[in-house]
Amino acid sequence: GDIFEYRLNDEYVYxxxxxxxxxxxxxxxxxxxxxxxxxxxxxxxxxxxIAMPKIGAGLGGLVWEDVKYVLEAAALHFPDIDIIVVENYQQVNRI
Structure with a gap:
């Protein structure tokens, strides 16, 4: 239930x-x-x-639909923040 917050210039990582x-x-x-x-x-x-992966639903072992419900319920209380979940990630090689 903790968060570990890092700031790099104008970007944040939670x-x-x-x-x-x-x-x-x-x-x-x-x-x-x-x-x-x-x-x-x-x-x-x-x-x-805020962009995030399917937190807890990989190695964490939670069911994605349950996690998604938690995210949607929390988002209702913070309407000024868009939560973007990357559900299907494909690696892109950058040069």
Whole structure:
């Protein structure tokens, strides 16, 4: 349920703690708490859009539809922030 926030110039990175350690699975409660903390922090920083992967639904072991519901429910309380979820990622090689 923690967040680890990093700032590089005008960009922010939020790492969300959804697992107690790398050996355990993510929990929906930890996801709810960390997403809420992230959105509160983003509001204070005047951030209007956040891009993120399908957090918790990969190695975390959560069901994506459950995670998506948590994200949508939290987003209702922060209408000034767009949450962009990259559901299908394809690597692009940059030169």
């Amino acid at each position: 790492n969300l703690g959804t697992q107690k350690d790398w050996k355990t699975k993510a929990t929906l409660d930890a996801l709810r708490i960390s997403v809420w903390k992230m959105l509160e922090s983003a509001t204070k920083q005047n951030i209007t859009a």
